[in-house]
Amino acid sequence: MIGLAGCGRMGLPMLAALRDGGAHVKGFDVVDKGLSDTTTNIMAFAPEVETLFSVVRDEGETNALLFDTQNLMGTAPKLRRVFICSTLSPRYILGLRNRVPSHITLIDAPMSGAVIAAENRTLSFMLGGTQSDIDDAKPLLALMGQHFHHMGAYGAGMQAKVLNNLLAASHTAMTRLVLDWADEAGLDTQHLLNLIETSSGQNWLTSGFDTIEFAKHGYAPDNSIGILVKDVSAALDAAPDGADTSLPRQVQATIRSLKPRS
CATH class of the missing domain: 1.10.1040.10 (N-(1-d-carboxylethyl)-l-norvaline Dehydrogenase; domain 2)
Known part of the structure; x- marks a missing residue:
């Protein structure tokens, strides 16, 4: 299952784009969105997540999602790939690699275009990761965006x-x-x-x-x-x-x- 955490102004239209594109996807947010494909219960979200899109607001919410309050590193046993789509400090992003288990692929994938591009599925993604990881990611990213800029190794996208x-x-x-x-x-x-x-x-x-x-x-x-x-x-x-x-x-x-x- 694909999980998208952070169903706000950008996250909700991204969730809709993944769903409409045929992906098996569920959203998580700490605020109830009143939608059938989103939840505020981390244990209704985490156990089946294999690929995660993190679209939370900042470093504090990212820490909560991955390590602290929601603790996906401990509650999502099937997790194998994480896209960091929030705009965060590149220093923080590079530091995540030492905190996330090595069997989980990390891709920094911040996006640009504002809500209008998310709604129109024309986002621009700035990507950091290996060429093979980016190639594997593009079919999913293409459901949400039109422009994909592989900037280099992990961290370069951010x-x-x-x-x-x-x-x-x-x-x-x-x-x-x-x-x-x-x-x-x-x-x-x-x-x-x-x-x-x-x-x-x-x-x-x-x-x-x-x-x-x-x-x-x-x-x-x-x-x-x-x-x-x-x-x-x-x-x-x-x-x-x-x-x-x-x-x-x-x-x-x-x-x-x-x-x-x-």
Whole structure:
């Protein structure tokens, strides 16, 4: 059985994509989703799981899932493969290899595209692992995504993801500032976005401003803007020794101060 843990904004549409693609899959979440193929009871989930997709929020929830509260390392005897899809520190990801038994294949498989791509099954996956492990994984990943970037050995996918998200965070911070300034200048938002789409300021957030679910959100610890703040922290944790981190920290502070747009 395939198990997907973390049935939130990203996890639920990923679960649906696996199910609709014919996979024998069950979801687990600590919050009751009221769905027949999800459970809050770890013992109704763990014993039959052979392949796990972990889409939980952060390192604390990953520790709880694998080692502590849910303890899949002790409650899932059939487990043989784990995909880490959450965006976490690359240092933490590399450390998992020494904590997870060697007979379990670990693949870092963070994804990009936001909820709209998860719903449309067009996610981009950044993958770390051996070539044979990635080749074996692609049929399952293809049920959820369209773009697969094998970045190197285990851990390389997560390193690429946090760098990608650092750019996404900077786009988010600057795009929101630009739109606020445009409001003050009396410019029409849609006209400006149309202009940017065909000009040098084009970026992912401006291109998808009407479809990306968090484009107009303010910061809250448990929403997608809050997750983006967490993702910048993951990138900072893996910054090269002696790197100048002042700009990423300013981007993070700007995102944390965002207010909702109407």
